Amino acid sequence: MTLRRPAPATEFTVPEALAATEPPEVRGLARDEVRLLVAGHAGPPQHVRFRDLPLALAPGDLVVVNTSETEPAAIDGHRDDGRPVTLHVSGPAPDGLHVVELRTPGGRRVTDGVAGETVLLPCGVAATLLTGHPDPRTVAGSRLWRARIPVAGGLRGWLAAVGRPIRYSYLHGEWPLAAYRTVFARAEPEFGSAEMPSAGRPFTPDVLTALQARGVGVAELVLHTGVSSLEADEVPQxxxxxxxxxxxxxxxATRAAGGRVVAVGTTVTRALETVADPAGHVSAGAGWTHLVLGPDRPARVVDGLVTGWHEPQASHLLLLEAVAGAQLVSRAYAAALEHGYRWHEFGDSCLLLPALTARRRG
Structure with a gap:
């Protein structure tokens, strides 16, 4: 049975014209020249460039980034009956198989997949759909599937040869894998992220140097993301x-000294909150997280958030509200729409800085 989630309080509609249809570099901008909306607990939102991020933070704050590397996780193939299809590898499943999603060449979800179906892929590789995911009782029509993909020499080497970045229909054109990786991305022994942890994309070496000069620390963690195209009421995988x-x-140490912990993206937030106890103390840890932040589980340790702009009703909005509160998030989104900020992975950014809680002040 698929778990369902409550709706976020933040409501809005995004005009199609605000979709970022190509990387900012194509528009003549450096990565750190995208716009940054700074929304705090006091005063109106500020409109700056991402390279101004260090000035929006204070000495003693800590920025935490995700170093997961984006994989070329989209592969073109054919179904048993010859119809063309694109297979998205979302990542490994806990049982050693892989979770995949099927799309048409035009980017629409395939809704008639069945257990036992074979997808023919390049170099003689075949993926077999086994059971629906996350509900293994599903044998037809699942959005995600547990699949067996036997590849001599390993899946990642094969993907490097035949795969490409996952891209959606709002994008115009194709770009190399480097466009989908952050400046701090680092290869891991295991399969990385199916899609870019895009909140970190506007960072550049210059921004990192400026953070250091400002007295803002930078720390790293890893969270490997799966496909982001959730149904409107699905919880994160x-x-x-x-x-x-x-x-x-x-x-x-940052919290003890009164500084703010600023997560770069929902991925960092999820990882940090997974290893935070009720008092906000963080311990080292690794594994699989099923944590879903929202009204019943607010943030314990993350005080601020660098984020992109998410779709209406997206599960990420609940996480933003769990960190910054629904009122601040709604105010930020209203300002972004009013001032024409761009959406999606190649779009503009937001820095949410809610007031420190009474527990932190106390």
Whole structure:
């Protein structure tokens, strides 16, 4: 049975014209020249460029980034009956298989897949759909599938040869894998992210240097993302994470000194909150997280959030509200729409800085 989630309080409609249809570099902008809306608990939102991020933070704050590397996780193939299809590898399943999604060449979801179906892929590889995911009782029509993909020499080497980045219909054109990786992305022994942890894309070496000069720390963790194209009321899937001891220590020291812990993206937020106890103390940890932040589980350790702009009713909005509160999130989104900010992975950014809680002040 698929778990369902409550609706976020933030409501809005995004005009199609606000979709970022190509990387900012195509529009003549550096990565860190995208716009940044800074929304705090006091005063109106501020409109700056992402390279101004260090000035919006204070000495003693800590920025936590996700170093997961984006995989070329989209592969073109054919179904048993010859129809063309694109297979998205969302990532490994806990039982050693892989979770996949099927799309038409035009980007629409395939809704008539059945258990036992074979998808023919390049170099003689075939993926067999076994059971629906996350509900293994589903044998037809699932959005996600547990699949067996036997590849001599390993899946990642084969993907490097035949795969490409996952892209959606709002994008115009194709770009190399480097366009979908952040400046701090690092290859791991295991399969990385199916889609870019895009909140970190506007960071550049110059921004990182400026953060250091400002007295703002930077710490790293890993959370490997699956496909982001959830149904409107689906909860996020389980994802793999690793929070090193050095990062846990940095977070705890920042909080003890009165600084803010600013997560870069929902992925970092999910990982940090997974290893936070009720008092906000963070421990090192690794594994699979099924944590879903929302009205019943607000943030314990994350004080601020660098994020992109999410779709209406997206599960990410509940996470934003769990960190910053529904009122601040709604105010930020209203300002972004009013001032023409761009949406999606190649779009503009937002920094949410709610007031520190009474527990933090106390």
């Amino acid at each position: 389980r994802e793999r994470y690793r929070v090193p001891a050095a990062t846990a220590d940095a977070v705890n």
